[in-house]
Amino acid sequence: MTMTQTELANAAESNIDPTPIVLGPWALVWRKFRRHRLAMVSAVVVIFIYLVAIFAEFLAPFPTDQTSVRHTFAPPQPLALFVTDADGTRFRPHVKGLKMEIDREAMRRSFAVDAERIIPVGFFVKGYEYKLLGLIPANRHFFGPLDPRDPMYLWGADRLGRDMFSRIVMGTRVSMSIGLVGVAVSLVIGVAMGGLSGYYGGWVDTLIQRFIEFIRSVPTIPLWMGLAAAIPLDWPPLRTYFVVTVIVSMIGWTSLAREVRGKFLSLRGEDFITAARLDGLTDREVILKHMVPSFSSHIIASLTLAVPLMILAETSLSFLGIGLQPPLVSWGTLLKEAQNIRSIIEAPWLLIAPGSVIVVAVLALNFLGDGLRDAADPYSN
Amino acid sequence: MDDQTPMDDVILDVRDLSMHFPVRAGMFGKTHSAVRAVDNVSFQVRRGETFGIVGESGSGKTTLGRCIMRILGPTGGEIGYASEGAGMVDLAAVEDAQMRDLWREIRMIFQDPQSSLNPRLPVIELVGQVLRKAEGLKGAALADRVADLLKSVGLRPEILHRYPAAFSGGQRQRIGIARALATKPQLVIADEAVSALDVSIQAQTLNLLQDLQEEFGLTYVFIAHDLAVVEHICDRVAVMFLGEIVELADTETLFAAPRHPYTRALLSAVPVPDPRQRSDRRLRAAAPAEVTDTATACKFAARCPHARDLCRRQRPQKRTVGGAEVLCHFAGEI
Numbered sequence A: 001m002t003m004t005q006t007e008l009a010n011a012a013e014s015n016i017d018p019t020p021i022v023l024g025p026w027a028l029v030w031r032k033f034r035r036h037r038l039a040m041v042s043a044v045v046v047i048f049i050y051l052v053a054i055f056a057e058f059l060a061p062f063p064t065d066q067t068s069v070r071h072t073f074a075p076p077q078p079l080a081l082f083v084t085d086a087d088g089t090r091f092r093p094h095v096k097g098l099k100m101e102i103d104r105e106a107m108r109r110s111f112a113v114d115a116e117r118i119i120p121v122g123f124f125v126k127g128y129e130y131k132l133l134g135l136i137p138a139n140r141h142f143f144g145p146l147d148p149r150d151p152m153y154l155w156g157a158d159r160l161g162r163d164m165f166s167r168i169v170m171g172t173r174v175s176m177s178i179g180l181v182g183v184a185v186s187l188v189i190g191v192a193m194g195g196l197s198g199y200y201g202g203w204v205d206t207l208i209q210r211f212i213e214f215i216r217s218v219p220t221i222p223l224w225m226g227l228a229a230a231i232p233l234d235w236p237p238l239r240t241y242f243v244v245t246v247i248v249s250m251i252g253w254t255s256l257a258r259e260v261r262g263k264f265l266s267l268r269g270e271d272f273i274t275a276a277r278l279d280g281l282t283d284r285e286v287i288l289k290h291m292v293p294s295f296s297s298h299i300i301a302s303l304t305l306a307v308p309l310m311i312l313a314e315t316s317l318s319f320l321g322i323g324l325q326p327p328l329v330s331w332g333t334l335l336k337e338a339q340n341i342r343s344i345i346e347a348p349w350l351l352i353a354p355g356s357v358i359v360v361a362v363l364a365l366n367f368l369g370d371g372l373r374d375a376a377d378p379y380s381n
Numbered sequence B: 001m002d003d004q005t006p007m008d009d010v011i012l013d014v015r016d017l018s019m020h021f022p023v024r025a026g027m028f029g030k031t032h033s034a035v036r037a038v039d040n041v042s043f044q045v046r047r048g049e050t051f052g053i054v055g056e057s058g059s060g061k062t063t064l065g066r067c068i069m070r071i072l073g074p075t076g077g078e079i080g081y082a083s084e085g086a087g088m089v090d091l092a093a094v095e096d097a098q099m100r101d102l103w104r105e106i107r108m109i110f111q112d113p114q115s116s117l118n119p120r121l122p123v124i125e126l127v128g129q130v131l132r133k134a135e136g137l138k139g140a141a142l143a144d145r146v147a148d149l150l151k152s153v154g155l156r157p158e159i160l161h162r163y164p165a166a167f168s169g170g171q172r173q174r175i176g177i178a179r180a181l182a183t184k185p186q187l188v189i190a191d192e193a194v195s196a197l198d199v200s201i202q203a204q205t206l207n208l209l210q211d212l213q214e215e216f217g218l219t220y221v222f223i224a225h226d227l228a229v230v231e232h233i234c235d236r237v238a239v240m241f242l243g244e245i246v247e248l249a250d251t252e253t254l255f256a257a258p259r260h261p262y263t264r265a266l267l268s269a270v271p272v273p274d275p276r277q278r279s280d281r282r283l284r285a286a287a288p289a290e291v292t293d294t295a296t297a298c299k300f301a302a303r304c305p306h307a308r309d310l311c312r313r314q315r316p317q318k319r320t321v322g323g324a325e326v327l328c329h330f331a332g333e334i
Helices: A005-014 A025-034 A037-054 A164-200 A202-217 A220-229 A237-268 A271-278 A283-319 A331-337 A341-346 A349-376 B061-068 B096-102 B123-135 B139-152 B157-161 B169-181 B199-216 B227-233 B251-256 B261-268 B309-313
Strands: A079-085 A088-103 A108-132 A136-145 B010-025 B030-046 B050-054 B076-083 B087-090 B106-109 B187-191 B219-224 B236-241 B244-250 B318-321 B324-327
Touching: A025 A037, A025 A283, A025 A349, A037 A164, A037 A349, A164 A202, A164 A237, A164 A283, A164 A331, A164 A349, A202 A237, A220 A237, A220 A283, A237 A283, A271 A283, A271 B106, A283 A331, A283 A349, A331 A349, A341 A349, B010 B061, B010 B219, B030 B050, B030 B061, B030 B076, B030 B219, B030 B244, B050 B061, B050 B227, B061 B187, B061 B219, B106 B169, B123 B139, B123 B157, B123 B169, B139 B157, B139 B169, B169 B199, B199 B227, B219 B227, B227 B251, B236 B251, B236 B261, B244 B251, B244 B261
Parallel strands: B050 B219, B050 B236, B106 B187, B187 B219
Antiparallel strands: A079 A088, A088 A108, A108 A136, B010 B030, B010 B076, B076 B087, B236 B244, B244 B324, B318 B324
């Protein structure tokens, strides 16, 4: 009110651009996602788990098939960082040795901590040979006992004296990648079927939707069992792995197809789609330029939510013994080791270690998917 | 009076246009009846005029507009259109590929600028994609053309790379208008183009539409439910009721001497700012009109204050009374 004409003009000049810059759609998604704390933490956890999967050999101190008769069902050895002796306290990571005692009456072996024996642990130690990323030959490991023949069972040993920690780290690769590969397969089938269904409508839609309902009405476990039973036992592990992913994604694609169909149906009636058609765009251009960008973030979110389902499916198949077969190591095959009551009582780490890793991975992926889903549509309120 | 209009002046010649939507029910989708959204509608639009279509919601005015745009394929009748290149074509019968070319000459302004602009694309794409497609423009040439268009609708050309969320309703509608004018069309269908805007912005937008009409020699088909807007901008007006045009006349004639009882009811429903001049509503509060009714009666009979036996027995024919085409047995008498 008190501003004079010139002041107003100056204000207008100094502020040449009064309309605020509006962020693009993806920047809005990111901004909304960042506000979801739990999802941000989960994103970090998920990235960490996938890094573990990629660099599994580097992180695992022992090969998954290295057995030790003297250490069957060895309990977890806690990692200590400092050594106190006559010379004072020094930083020296180590684990205590294990002493095996045989209880002659019960005919049972038990382990006791051998406080005298210190097994020094170092970083970037030499160990077994492997190929980093499948390409670069290497034998250095992130950490491990300085003498690779010394025992170091951070998360205990199984019935053949194999290191659980190394096996879980290696199992991460199979379990986490089966989620990704399975989701990729269901993405292709789901988007194609859902797109056909939603875009053409009519009898194509009816046919595909009834087919989806049929698939979803079949109980999953017997279906998987039936399909898995068809896998010949003498197939190489890699082929079995591939077939199992396909089986797992047999169900996964249906929900995605429905989501894509719904999006197509609702978008088809939108004014801006009609407007794009009136601009002379072909069906293909309308789909690629206007429809797909409008729901790609939704698809990413539902894919993220599908990954843990895939992981759990693989785990349950392998747990039942009809999924992946040893020597392939996955979280499911590790859980299978903990199937009998004896191992749960005598070696609970066989259940706890892979079980908690699965829970953490599945929860992290779910929270991440939730956050993405909330952030997916920046224009909704 | 349309018979006297010379044919080369007519840009749009709609004859007996019908759009019946089948009503399906049950599991196997058996058609048992049809909604006659547009029923035997005929009218002509002259080059350079603004032709208004008014009616209550559900009267079929939007469907009529969508039929002319061929967003919907009409179930009967012809839509003659005098195209620039190919002479008179029937929009109801042309191939999809030819329609794609005709969409450069006939453009549409949508009701809701919020939903007709894709929130994920910047202004240059929204306004320019039709040019990219029709004339193969890109890069700086496209930016120049879009900037010119924005200037002609009163927007600053700096907004090229903004997204629709950055604009107010009025600005968005201007973007929508720029988009409609991008290909230098002959005919623009404006479907409730100002209904979503508040009153002061409505006036601005209507003035803009009138200026642009003069500048580019446009013909408008202006679909609206607001009679004040129609009176302001239209040269001739068609009043629709349940899929039929019940009265068609020059704006002045129609507003000065409405012949059809429905038109009178509509006009009496316009709010009067002066409370002392308010009169009783003329329209009888009747049961909701039945659109699917195919009986041999005047469709308005159930709500008409003047309805007589004849109205319930026989469908009225179009008659010319005092310069207006009216669909009523007793037009001119009541």
